[in-house]
Structure formats: structure tokens, C-alpha cells
Amino acid sequence: MKTTTKLIVELDHIRKVYRSKQTFFRSDQKKIIALECLSMKIKRGEILGLVGESGSGKTTIGRLIVKLENPDTGKIYLDDKDISLLKRNSLKNFRSRLQMIFQDPYQSLNPQLSVFDTVVEPLIIHKIGDSTSRQKQVNQSLELVDLKPPADFLDSYPHQLSGGQRQRVAIARAIVLKPEFIVADEPTSMLDATVQLQIFDILLELKNKLNITILFITHSITAARYLCDRIAVIYRGHLMEQGPAQDVMTNPKHPYTKALIDAHPKFGYANKKQYKTLLKTQREPVNGECCPFFIRCEIAKMGVCDIKTPELKKKHNHHSVACFFS
Amino acid sequence: MVTNTSDSMAGALDMLPKKRQKISAFNEKWLIFKENFIGRAGLILLSLFALMALLSFIPPLIDPMYHPMTGVDPKISCSVGPSIHHWLGTDFIGRDILSQLLAGAKIAFMVGISSAFISIVLGTSIGMIAGYFGRYIDAILMRLADIIMVMPTLLVVLIFSSLFGQLNIWTIVLVIALFRWPGVSRVIRAQTLTLKQRPFIEAAKLAGASPIRIILRHIMPNVLPLSLLYMTFRVSSAIIIEAALAFLGFGDPSSVSWGMMLQWVWKTGHMFQAPYWLLPPGICISLITLSFYMVGRAMDEVLDPRLRKEDD
Numbered sequence A: 001m002k003t004t005t006k007l008i009v010e011l012d013h014i015r016k017v018y019r020s021k022q023t024f025f026r027s028d029q030k031k032i033i034a035l036e037c038l039s040m041k042i043k044r045g046e047i048l049g050l051v052g053e054s055g056s057g058k059t060t061i062g063r064l065i066v067k068l069e070n071p072d073t074g075k076i077y078l079d080d081k082d083i084s085l086l087k088r089n090s091l092k093n094f095r096s097r098l099q100m101i102f103q104d105p106y107q108s109l110n111p112q113l114s115v116f117d118t119v120v121e122p123l124i125i126h127k128i129g130d131s132t133s134r135q136k137q138v139n140q141s142l143e144l145v146d147l148k149p150p151a152d153f154l155d156s157y158p159h160q161l162s163g164g165q166r167q168r169v170a171i172a173r174a175i176v177l178k179p180e181f182i183v184a185d186e187p188t189s190m191l192d193a194t195v196q197l198q199i200f201d202i203l204l205e206l207k208n209k210l211n212i213t214i215l216f217i218t219h220s221i222t223a224a225r226y227l228c229d230r231i232a233v234i235y236r237g238h239l240m241e242q243g244p245a246q247d248v249m250t251n252p253k254h255p256y257t258k259a260l261i262d263a264h265p266k267f268g269y270a271n272k273k274q275y276k277t278l279l280k281t282q283r284e285p286v287n288g289e290c291c292p293f294f295i296r297c298e299i300a301k302m303g304v305c306d307i308k309t310p311e312l313k314k315k316h317n318h319h320s321v322a323c324f325f326s
Numbered sequence B: 001m002v003t004n005t006s007d008s009m010a011g012a013l014d015m016l017p018k019k020r021q022k023i024s025a026f027n028e029k030w031l032i033f034k035e036n037f038i039g040r041a042g043l044i045l046l047s048l049f050a051l052m053a054l055l056s057f058i059p060p061l062i063d064p065m066y067h068p069m070t071g072v073d074p075k076i077s078c079s080v081g082p083s084i085h086h087w088l089g090t091d092f093i094g095r096d097i098l099s100q101l102l103a104g105a106k107i108a109f110m111v112g113i114s115s116a117f118i119s120i121v122l123g124t125s126i127g128m129i130a131g132y133f134g135r136y137i138d139a140i141l142m143r144l145a146d147i148i149m150v151m152p153t154l155l156v157v158l159i160f161s162s163l164f165g166q167l168n169i170w171t172i173v174l175v176i177a178l179f180r181w182p183g184v185s186r187v188i189r190a191q192t193l194t195l196k197q198r199p200f201i202e203a204a205k206l207a208g209a210s211p212i213r214i215i216l217r218h219i220m221p222n223v224l225p226l227s228l229l230y231m232t233f234r235v236s237s238a239i240i241i242e243a244a245l246a247f248l249g250f251g252d253p254s255s256v257s258w259g260m261m262l263q264w265v266w267k268t269g270h271m272f273q274a275p276y277w278l279l280p281p282g283i284c285i286s287l288i289t290l291s292f293y294m295v296g297r298a299m300d301e302v303l304d305p306r307l308r309k310e311d312d
Ligand SMILES: Nc1ncnc2c1ncn2[C@@H]1O[C@H](COP(=O)(O)OP(=O)(O)OP(=O)(O)O)[C@@H](O)[C@H]1O
Pocket: A018, A019, A032, A033, A034, A052, A053, A054, A055, A056, A057, A058, A059, A060, A061, A219
């Protein structure tokens, strides 16, 4: 398809800082830098895997894109339009184009609403169709997420469903408006392995059948490899490496990516190749500018990595890395 | 037929139609409630009082002299103990105490339930709005709640009635309601704050839902059980406040309430001469507040064992 090379979402030098609340007794604010000067492009029709350890800012990126939160500095573009400028009607229209699937299916469904009421709500809010066509659309969505036959599920309540079924309902709700883009925030981390695979297949189907672009957030690099066209590796709010999934997996360039691949268990692999890029004992943190991974990096060199932050540089074949030694 | 609930939850493929499931979920709660001794006792007591309120319409129909306010036994002009014509005796001008007691039940329900209802509606909506919108809306509403909360309701009603003369029963209901919402709104606000963090609210936001829609459709159904629970406690306190008012002589003179009966006993100096007159309204006030409280306690356990205790 021609459109596959077109961008859908672009993040431009995003910085997001969370500030702890000022209290009466403590006036000093603790700052948590969730994202630091992060730029990223998501192409239409792809599944981009966002990988990183816990607390690296993956969820924050997702929440910024769907505008549940606003960046402190930097701009986010959807189809070249700055989303921070959206107001009222255009915001509502924006909402129908981007959706999010949350991590915990036990928390993301209203316990008081039936499956039908949950899935039909976006249609009601956006005043799409009449009751018969809505019924049809809900059924279609449920079929797409493999809740078949839909009639069996329409009237159930979340507490009557298993975790996997709940997550499917959440996906059905996300796709009922036919969005162009979905943020899937660790949609399977609460589910067991077989159900995980089923959810992955549903996501693949969404991409192939409905041409939905997906930002797939995960801490498991294997899941990303199974599902994604491209992988972006993020560490403490910095983008470290980005490239085609196959490339990043078989030929990782950044020591942090290598450490991530090292960390995942390789059952039955003949060559238990280890990159060993993670430092056993952490270095003293540096004040001022340095590579964010410096304190944990095995191959870092004094005089290089502790005085400058490496920029993301294109190596070859759309594969880019932020490391001086790659 | 007994269906294994855990099985049907796990399977979920053997779907039953909606109606039946809803009822069975309700049944489950009802069963727990019925098992609860306190709840059962409270409910039985309450239905007795409800029966009394219903029966209050009968005596005036039998004979105008049984009208609780205006009916006077032509043959009696002072307080007389129980007899065939007056099962509980008569008061100081020969009115039937039993019919007054029945009419008092009606007033107690009316005052209790309507003022509790109004204060719950107020408290729930204010709590949800404060909790959901936060910031200065929250600050303003909660400071207002604080101010009202520290005002003793009884005293305020007394001041009102000394300012405006005798208060009509509906004014009393309204004033009690207006001064009893802050406690509810604090609890509902806290509940809203925790609900607000739940992803299903964010999912609704992403679907484009307006704040009003989120409050009505997503937050309200989740706080309503808590509101209902608080309503049972509010009923008790409203009945007590009304009784106290009436006893102090600030009740609505056009209707008979238990508090007013007590006031008559006291004012006419029958406190220790006419136990048949003093005891029934006193016992009724204690029992009806107790029974609402017991029902509330039982509901408390059914709805959520972690709910906090009513602290005022
Ligand atoms: N609402 C918030 N208030 C304060 N700090 C926050 C908030 N949300 C996130 N953070 C902080 O921002 C950083 C990034 O958080 P984020 O949730 O994006 O991480 P994550 O990569 O999604 O982690 P996980 O894999 O555990 O979900 C963390 O250090 C976290 O503590």
C-alpha cells in the first residue's frame, strides 16, 4: 500500500515531568522526569512496539498521544496537525480516531455496565447510527475480537467474564468507532500465556483487516518481536534504539537493548549467546549531561559517555541508535 | 435448581439471559441479607411500623372521635387508662392515644424518609461534583460542607422556628435535609476520588464522554449503593431530630408526631401518672430508629464489608 510510508503520529521533542504535590509542610517539589526530549514517528498501518523496563515512561507516551495528559514541552502531531490545539468539536472528532486499550482488564470496564452498554457507549456519544445499526456494529466488533456468538455476551456483566474475555470487550469498545490508531498498553500483562497469544492474533487482525495502526507497549521484547513491524526501545524517558523488529532483535546495537534481550529466558536455544552489557555494580551517577544508560553500561567509556548525551543516529536500513559505541 | 456461581463465572459461555442473571445477582445479596440476624430483625420491626403507618387511616373512619388531632371522646375529658373503647387510653382532653400513635408512625416515616432522601440526593450530587471536578470547585463545596457540618442541626432549627414562628412539617423536613448532607457528601466524594483514578473512567473519556455523562453513567451507579446505605442512617437521625423538636414544642401543630405526644405528656404533668401515655411513643421512637439502623448495618455488610462506620 502506498499509505504505509505515511506518518500518522509524530512526537516532537516531548518532555514530560511529573511533580509531586506541594503540601502544607513540604514546599519542595519532587520532580520525576518521565520523558526527556523524545522524538518518535509512527507510520500509518504499522504495529510499533514500545519496549522498556518498568518506569521507563512507556505508558506516559501512550497517554500523551491519546491526550489523557499534555506534554510540558514539545508537540504531538496527528496527521501533521498539532493535537494540543484541539478544542471541543475537533477534540471529540480526535477522540473517535484514537483509542487506548488499558493494562488491567479488571479495572478498565465499568462493573455496572453490561457488555452491550460498554461497547455501544462510544456510538451513543458520537451519535452514530440508530439503535438497529448500533446493535449491528456492536455485534461486528464483538465478532472481530472473537467473542462469538456476540448474543451470548451482550448481556453479561464484567464480573461474569474471564480476564481474557474482559480484555476482548475492552478491545471491542476501542474499535467500535473504527479508529485509525490504537495504543495498546501492555494489554496482556495480566493474562496467561495462551490468552496472550489470542489477544496478539486479534491485534494482528485489526492491523490487517481494518488497517489500524497500533502502538504496542510491552516490557517483553519477545512479545514485541512476535507482533511488531518496528520496535522502539526506551530507557528512562529516552529513546535508545529504533528499527525494524527483525533487525533490532537479531542485530541489536544499543547495550540496553542487548541487556533486555539477555534478560529474557531463551528456552532450548543452542547458542546461549549473551551480550553481557549490563554492569554488575552500578557506577556513580554523574551530575550534568551524560548518557542516560551510563551508570549501568558495561561498555561505556569515561570521557565520552559521561560528558555528553548521545543523539539518535541512523545506522542503516531505518535502524537508529543512541550510543557512541555502536 | 442450584447453579454453581463460580462455575458459571469461569465458563461464562453457558450464558443465561440477562433478566435471570440480574435477578440472581440480586437474590444473592438478598440471601446474605436474610441470613443476617440484625438485618432480619430490623426488617421485621420496620414492616411493623409500616403497618402502623398504613393502619393510621382506619381509626378516623370508624368514628370521628378517633381522629388523632380533633377527635375527642365526648364522655371523657381527662387522661384515662386503657379501656375497650380506647385500647391505649386517652390523653388529657380525651383523644385516643392509639390513633395518635398510628398517626405518629406515618409522620415518622414521612419525615425520616423524605428528609433522608433529600439529603442523600444533595450529598451524593455535591460529593460527586466535588470529587470529580476537584480544584476550586472541590475546595468551595467542601468548605461549605465543613461549615454546615459543625452547625448543630437541632439548634439551627430552633433558631429558625424562633425567627419564623411555628414551622410547617415540610419546612422541618427541608431544614433537616439541608443540614444533614455534608456527612454523605464527604463519603461520596472520597469514593468518587478513588473511582476517578480507575481506567474505566479514562476509557469513557477517550470515548468522548462529557463530564456530565461520566458522572451520571459511570460514577453514580458505583456510588449509589453507598448512598442508599447512608440513607438508612440518615432516616434515623432525621426522626430523632424531629422528635426532639416536637418535644421542645417547635413541631408542626397541625400533625401528631411521637415527639409531640411526649411533649403533651410532659407539659400536662402526666410524666409519672400515665405510663400508658408516656411509654408507647417513647418506645416507638427508640425502636424505629433502631430498626433503620439495624437494616443499615446489615446492608453495610452485604454491600461491602470494608465500608467505614457512620461516625456522627
Ligand atoms: N501520575 C503520575 N504522577 C507522578 N509520577 C508519575 C505518574 N505517572 C507516571 N509517573 C512516573 O513517571 C515514570 C514513567 O511512568 P510510566 O507509567 O510511563 O512507566 P511505564 O514504562 O509505563 O512502566 P510500567 O512498565 O511499570 O507500566 C515513572 O517513574 C512513574 O513513577
